[in-house]
């Protein structure tokens with residue numbers, strides 16, 4: 001079967017940008033198109049920068065809630081359903097509780113829960129907890145939370161370990177059907193039986209010839225603690241001649257000297273994944289068992305075991321996994337980053353664990369939209385971080401309010417200004433979001449980078465005698481003087497310009513009395529797109545500027561209402577959970593970035609994370 005799959009895609013080539021497999025001709029077309037686009041962008045960036053941030057009277061955009069359902073209505077998943085068009089559909093999401101989920105798992109959650117939801121069925125959250133050595137309570141909790149956060153409700157939370165007694169019975173059944181034997185071979189012997197390094201002839205060991213009675217007796221001996229780990233294990237009697245290594249008499253049970261999270265010391269033996277997974281699927285009446293293509297060879301053993309045991313047979317089908325490039329997803333590597341304090345923890349916004357993406361402020365709906373956009377096929381998808389950010393940006397653009405935030409404030413005294421109250425829409429293109437009042441004071445704060453001591457012709461922000469608009473303020477201002485302390489400008493004095501042309505640029509500002517906040521701008525944690533392949537390893541590839549902190553930023557008072565009305569957007573798992581966490585307080589800081597409140601915030605101190613920049617990084 002693996003051969004068939006390889007053949008099927010042999011003529012196709014990988015489009016590295018989208019991760020899709022496409023024909024040679026299509027790839028050529030795409031590359032040419034991208035080259036042209038890049039050339040245009042380059043020409044544009046080399047031309048003098050035109051600064052025009054004036055709010056345009058654009059078409060009112062409809063604020064849409066994403067309906068990430070296309071992936072079920074067409075393509076691979078639609079074919080899977082048509083292969084077995086039964087109702088009710090029953091699926092499962094079966095994580096091992098030995099680590100935090102990452103972005104790749106979001107696809108598995110969306111596929112399994114989404115498939116059931118789309119067909120009006122149900123989906124189990126099943127903890128595949130047959131490996132007692134690696135399991136910890138915190139992972140169970142975090143996984144459950146993530147599923148809910150993404151907006152899915154399991155029909156039940158189950159545990160493979162709840163079936164230990166039933167699985168044991170099935171193992172005895174299998175022995176009685178002459179489908180398994182207790183083997184005492186060591187690693188080297190087993191390797192030799194499977195053809196060895198030279199892929200020579202394969203053969204069974206003497207243990208495979210043992211009578212059923214002896215196998216039963218020895219298996220019960222395993223259960224009763226008569227063997228130490230590695231002294232005995234139960235092997236399935238599959239088909240050693242088969243070309244598929246998953247049929248070479250895989251282990252079904254092994255002796256382990258370990259205490260289990262749920263069953264304590266009840267068991268001395270634990271079933272393997274290959275034995276457990278298909279039988280638990282059968283116990284739960286799973287109709288469509290969806291997993292990633294790493295398990296494609298396992299499909300044969302999966303089907304073999306249920307058939308041999310004469311129990312209900314679910315249908316396993318495999319889709320391509322989702323990989324993100326430009327970061328590391330392996331547990332071991334992330335643990336190193338955490339333990340050696342390169343990041344703030346497993347939920348550091350620069351990581352791509354789901355708890356990190358959540359903390360960063362990415363809304364769950366944007367993740368589902370991302371998975372849906374990429375589509376589901378049998379090919380693995382390798383996606384650059386920039387593409388993920390682009391989807392998040394698009395999603396936030398139409399769903400979050402706008403506020404003014406100044407990262408590096410510098411006071412501007414407008415000499416002829418009087419205090420006025422402004423009514424500012426949260427998003428001009430979406431009046432339904434409402435508006436808020438903002439007091440415009442005689443002194444306002446603007447971004448240090450929006451002022452220049454010396455004006456020039458191609459510059460359109462604030463400078464001596466140069467007029468610039470302040471967003472939402474009736475008149476533009478021009479600088480008349482400024483004071484400095486050393487090299488640093490400490491105050492600008494300005495006046496209104498009540499006549500003349502409209503200014504070319506509008507800048508953001510905050511009034512006197514605005515709340516001081518800390519802003520954390522996260523950039524890519526690694527310098528290269530393939531940190532794993534970097535010289536000196538992934539740690540040598542860390543970007544020293546992956547976190548910039550602005551500790552004296554100012555946020556306008558509209559923030560309080562945005563906070564009160566969170567979650568923004570009101571969609572997916574956050575609203576269903578009641579109030580979202582701090583990360584659900586999201587907004588676009590006009591001209592700065594999309595922001596969310598960080599979980600390090602306290603009553604006295606607000607800390608904001610950049611979710612994504614407003615535009616794709618030009619130097620990336």
Ligand SMILES: [Zn+2]
Nearest residue numbers: 183185205207
């Ligand atoms: Zn043996």
